[in-house]
Amino acid sequence: xxxxxxxxxxxxxxxxxxxxxxxxxxxxxxxxxxxxxxxxxxxxxxxxxxxxxxxxxxxxxxxxxxxxxxxxxxxxxxxxxxxxxxxxxxxxxxxxxxxxxxxxxxxxxxxxxxxxxxxxxxxxxxxxxxxxxxxxxxxxxxxxxxxxxxxxxxxxxxxxxxxxxxxxxxxxxxxxxxxxxxxxxxxxxxxxxxxxxxxxxxxxxxxxxxxxxxxxxxxxxxxxxxxxxxxxxxxxxxxxxxxxxxxxxxxxxxxxxxxxxxxxxxxxxxxxxxxxxxxxxxxxxxxxxxxxxxxxxxxxxxxxxxxxxxxxxxxxxxxxxxxxxxxxxxxxxxxxxxxxxxxxxxxxxxxxxxxxxxxxxxxxxxxxxxxxxxxxxxxxxxxxxxxxxxxxxxxxxxxxxxxxxxxxxxxxxxxxxxxxxxxxxxxxxxxxxxxxxxxxxxxxxxxxxxxxxxxxxxxxxxxxxxxxxxxxxxxxxxxxxxxxxxxxxxxxxxxxxxxxxxxxxxxxxxxxxxxxxxxxxxxxxxxxxxxxxxxxxxxxxxxxxxxxxxxxxxxxxxxxxxxxxxxxxxxxxxxxxxxxxxxxxxxxxxxxxxxxxxxxxxxxxxxx
Amino acid sequence: xxxxxxxxxxxxxxxxxxxxxxxxxxxxxxxxxxxxxxxxxxxxxxxxxxxxxxxxxxxxxxxxxxxxxxxxxxxxxxxxxxxxxxxxxxxxxxxxxxxxxxxxxxxxxxxxxxxxxxxxxxxxxxxxxxxxxxxxxxxxxxxxxxxxxxxxxxxxxxxxxxxxxxxxxxxxxxxxxxxxxxxxxxxxxxxxxxxxxxxxxxxxxxxxxxxxxxxxxxxxxxxxxxxxxxxxxxxxxxxxxxxxxxxxxxxxxxxxxxxxxxxxxxxxxxxxxxxxxxxxxxxxxxxxxxxxxxxxxxxxxxxxxxxxxxxxxxxxxxxxxxxxxxxxxxxxxxxxxxxxxxxxxxxxxxxxxxxxxxxxxxxxxxxxxxxxx
Numbered sequence: 003x004x005x006x007x008x009x010x011x012x013x014x015x016x017x018x019x020x021x022x023x024x025x026x027x028x029x030x031x032x033x034x035x036x037x038x039x040x041x042x043x044x045x046x047x048x049x050x051x052x053x054x055x056x057x058x059x060x061x062x063x064x065x066x067x068x069x070x071x072x073x074x075x076x077x078x079x080x081x082x083x084x085x086x087x088x089x090x091x092x093x094x095x096x097x098x099x100x101x102x103x104x105x106x107x108x109x110x111x112x113x114x115x116x117x118x119x120x121x122x123x124x125x126x127x128x129x130x131x132x133x134x135x136x137x138x139x140x141x142x143x144x145x146x147x148x149x150x151x152x153x154x155x156x157x158x159x160x161x162x163x164x165x166x167x168x169x170x171x172x173x174x175x176x177x178x179x180x181x182x183x184x185x186x187x188x189x190x191x192x193x194x195x196x197x198x199x200x201x202x203x204x205x206x207x208x209x210x211x212x213x214x215x216x217x218x219x220x221x222x223x224x225x226x227x228x229x230x231x232x233x234x235x236x237x238x239x240x241x242x243x244x245x246x247x248x249x250x251x252x253x254x255x256x257x258x259x260x261x262x263x264x265x266x267x268x269x270x271x272x273x274x275x276x277x278x279x280x281x282x283x284x285x286x287x288x289x290x291x292x293x294x295x296x297x298x299x300x301x302x303x304x305x306x307x308x309x310x311x312x313x314x315x316x317x318x319x320x321x322x323x324x325x326x327x328x329x330x331x332x333x334x335x336x337x338x339x340x341x342x343x344x345x346x347x348x349x350x351x352x353x354x355x356x357x358x359x360x361x362x363x364x365x366x367x368x369x370x371x372x373x374x375x376x377x378x379x380x381x382x383x384x385x386x387x388x389x390x391x392x393x394x395x396x397x398x399x400x401x402x403x404x405x406x407x408x409x410x411x412x413x414x415x416x417x418x419x420x421x422x423x424x425x426x427x428x429x430x431x432x433x434x435x436x437x438x439x440x441x442x443x444x445x446x447x448x449x450x451x452x453x454x455x456x457x458x459x460x461x462x463x464x465x466x467x468x469x470x471x472x473x474x475x476x477x478x479x480x481x482x483x484x485x486x487x488x489x490x491x492x493x494x495x496x497x498x499x500x501x502x503x504x505x506x507x508x509x510x511x512x513x514x515x516x517x518x519x520x521x522x523x524x525x526x527x528x529x530x531x532x533x534x535x536x537x538x539x540x541x542x543x544x545x546x547x548x549x550x551x552x553x554x555x556x557x558x559x560x561x562x563x564x565x566x567x568x569x570x571x572x573x574x575x576x577x578x579x580x581x582x583x584x585x586x587x588x589x590x591x592x593x594x595x596x597x598x599x600x601x602x603x604x605x606x607x608x609x610x
Numbered sequence: 611x612x613x614x615x616x617x618x619x620x621x622x623x624x625x626x627x628x629x630x631x632x633x634x635x636x637x638x639x640x641x642x643x644x645x646x647x648x649x650x651x652x653x654x655x656x657x658x659x660x661x662x663x664x665x666x667x668x669x670x671x672x673x674x675x676x677x678x679x680x681x682x683x684x685x686x687x688x689x690x691x692x693x694x695x696x697x698x699x700x701x702x703x704x705x706x707x708x709x710x711x712x713x714x715x716x717x718x719x720x721x722x723x724x725x726x727x728x729x730x731x732x733x734x735x736x737x738x739x740x741x742x743x744x745x746x747x748x749x750x751x752x753x754x755x756x757x758x759x760x761x762x763x764x765x766x767x768x769x770x771x772x773x774x775x776x777x778x779x780x781x782x783x784x785x786x787x788x789x790x791x792x793x794x795x796x797x798x799x800x801x802x803x804x805x806x807x808x809x810x811x812x813x814x815x816x817x818x819x820x821x822x823x824x825x826x827x828x829x830x831x832x833x834x835x836x837x838x839x840x841x842x843x844x845x846x847x848x849x850x851x852x853x854x855x856x857x858x859x860x861x862x863x864x865x866x867x868x869x870x871x872x873x874x875x876x877x878x879x880x881x882x883x884x885x886x887x888x889x890x891x892x893x894x895x896x897x898x899x900x901x902x903x904x905x906x907x908x909x910x911x912x913x914x915x916x917x918x919x920x921x922x923x924x925x926x927x928x929x930x931x932x933x934x935x936x937x938x939x940x941x942x943x944x945x946x947x948x949x950x951x952x953x954x955x956x957x958x959x960x961x962x963x964x965x966x967x968x969x970x971x972x973x974x975x976x977x978x979x980x981x982x983x
Binding site: 095132133136137139140141143145147148158159162163164165166167168169171185186187188189192193212213215216217229231235236237238239384386414432458459460473475487488508 | 979
């Protein structure tokens with residue numbers, strides 16, 4: 003009964019709340035859903051879902067996060083509680099192959115990566131970070147709470163804020179951490195999609211199919227929050243939340259007949275039959291830049307509109323489908339692509355900058371890290387390289403070399419050595435990649451011993467080292483897919499206004515993660531040692547104790563017999579057997595010694 | 611006759627309570643008060659009272675489901691825990707009240723030929739992982755320390771709600787554990803173990819902190835019985851897949867996975883639970899007999915002496931289902947949009963322009979600041 007009363011009171015309060023909510027807050031945010039599909043070389047297809055919520059409110063205003071409309075409340079509360087200005091989270095399974103696939107919209111390293119700018123007003127950034135990673139891990143079912151001081155750094159030159167600021171930002175308000183071994187599975191997708199205004203009930207998110215996503219070659223969930231300009235004058239701030247889901251599907255091997263052709267149904271297991279009513283725009287765009295003169299493939303149905311834009315010197319074409327108008331006029335949408343010749347697919351164009359990082363050396367004592375960074379452009383390019391290594395790979399800074407074809411390249415550096423069990427090694431380098439060449443960054447390290455409790459349960463698997471990141475402002479938009487800095491909406495590419503004649507495109511790519519084996523003890527060794535020691539002690543101690551504590555007395559067997567031997571003799575007699583006849587010398591000896599011990603035992607018993 | 615039963619039950623209940631300690635004197639007093647106030651006069655009303663008395667008076671349900679085994683060959687333990695997860699979720703406990711601990715990733719394991727799925731059967735009968743799953747503790751987070759902390763509520767302040775057991779003295783809790791165990795212990799991740807004494811103490815701490823009303827403990831491991839033998843806190847009902855000295859066995863192997871899919875006890879428990887619907891009147895006594903020896907090969911053993919109700923009167927959904935008291939209102943509430951006074955700009959055109967000019971402008975910071983490069 004009491005519960006019912008409460009329900010009544012609650013619903014009454016709720017209605018009151020609804021009555022007095024300022025209506026001005028409603029409708030201040032705008033939600034768009036977009037899907038960009040880019041056919042890649044070798045029959046791969048890159049699908050990038052992006053859900054952007056732009057909320058015309060300031061992230062710095064304490065009253066902002068008191069009333070929510072389309073912006074997810076659970077996330078807003080976390081942002082408010084910990085004074086977050088900007089948050090970038092990615093959870094990825096698989097490696098993005100830049101050389102073959104170009105650049106994704108949001109580049110992400112394998113595993114999880116989180117970097118956050120806190121508001122300048124946050125005094126204790128370290129504790130705010132600790133609390134934030136806990137909150138975020140609870141929000142997304144991930145293990146981000148393992149991002150402690152041992153795996154967190156303060157980037158000094160990289161990871162500048164991507165959103166707007168009203169002035170210089172304090173350098174120590176940023177934190178970066180990555181978990182290269184983090185697993186991404188349905189359990190991460192579930193809470194992530196619940197942040198969407200339409201969940202996965204309507205709109206592009208109805209295409210989410212966990213089974214097909216996790217069967218793909220690459221799968222990445224992203225969440226980015228940053229302040230942006232509310233309008234062109236940029237005197238007011240807005241909060242932009244971008245949720246992205248990227249999948250690279252190997253169409254040829256998943257198709258039963260080995261065909262490179264695809265449709266929405268074959269990629270996601272379903273047609274698109276609805277749009278999110280809360281979205282101001284629902285868009286599917288197919289990147290047809292590689293389809294010069296319609297020679298390679300054909301799209302079905304005909305796109306609503308085809309945009310051709312120049313970004314720098316490069317031309318990009320996008321076939322776009324306006325989901326809302328198409329669904330209002332007809333049946334479910336099933337965008338498909340058919341190659342005119344199944345043998346002639348898109349060829350891979352190496353993007354301007356790509357990198358390959360690997361472990362060198364052998365054995366369990368020393369090792370090295372090499373990173374080969376290629377510049378395919380005909381111009382020099384300055385880049386910034388950041389590498390974070392755990393404390394147990396002790397980097398020898400003196401071994402650091404940046405070379406191009408055997409020639410040393412000058413570099414500027416920031417290096418913060420690790421402290422055992424406190425902080426990781428942090429290496430930030432700035433140098434120039436010469437035109438059409440490969441530059442090699444190399445350094446060596448020694449492997450430290452861990453304490454035996456520090457080993458994880460699967461220590462023999464090895465230890466993961468996070469990806470390095472490369473940041474550059476490149477002049478070419480070849481294979482570049484991300485929109486400009488002002489808006490994260492993919493459709494903003496169509497209306498982009500180049501700031502000058504030589505626009506630059508902001509690029510951040512991640513390299514491979516590394517797996518290092520450390521000298522790992524045999525964990526059953528202590529057990530073996532204990533067993534062995536006990537055995538030795540038991541044997542040695544027993545016999546020595548016997549020898550040292552017992553008194554040995556020579557007794558004449560004929561003179562005096564013990565009670566026990568008398569009894570034995572009696573029993574033998576009763577059994578009717580003849581008492582021992584003349585024994586052989588051996589048995590005689592034996593019987594004598596037996597008697598001796600019996601006597602000894604008697605004596606012992608008596609003593610005690 | 612009804613009177614007799616009533617007196618017997620009430621008396622034994624009171625006696626037991628007195629024995630368990632002074633903290634439970636209250637129950638004794640209540641029992642006495644109950645006896646005094648409701649002196650049986652009418653048989654039918656008395657019968658109602660008896661039923662009322664033995665009805666569970668919990669107001670919320672929680673579940674703590676733990677898989678303690680890592681590595682691919684322990685696929686079956688993950689399938690075990692997800693089977694129970696699937697059932698409690700289906701029967702109405704929301705994800706926010708389920709603490710799911712899974713020590714390794716089987717669904718998205720590279721060895722899994724069917725990604726994002728965990729099946730309870732080689733014929734892919736039920737995908738127990740589903741497409742709407744929330745795992746709260748996973749991988750290296752599944753440790754004895756975290757498990758005990760979750761039970762006792764001694765967690766760091768920044769721990770998110772989803773990782774906390776926020777139960778109260780009116781909560782019915784289902785605790786399910788699976789993994790590799792022995793006489794008196796259960797291994798966690800092949801690296802550490804929780805002993806039966808530690809577990810019993812953790813439950814006692816929960817009881818003293820009023821963190822549960824009734825607790826159903828279920829364990830599927832070798833020598834599972836040993837894990838509940840040391841329990842001494844009231845209102846605990848326990849079931850284990852095997853006796854001390856017995857092994858708990860797995861059900862069958864999936865040749866496509868190359869490993870055993872599920873353990874016998876949980877397989878039959880899931881088979882039974884699949885027949886239960888949220889409004890079901892199935893009782894715990896039926897559930898406790900779910901896997902006879904010819905099916906399980908091990909002997910399923912139970913412990914009911916700490917539990918104050920009769921298992922034949924206890925509904926299965928008291929532990930596996932969620933309680934939600936929702937009252938539908940019949941009257942209509944009209945929500946009127948309140949007129950809000952939009953603040954009028956009080957400046958003239960000139961002064962407004964001036965104000966705009968004075969406003970600080972936001973800019974995108976340079977990614978390569980000159981001071982560093």
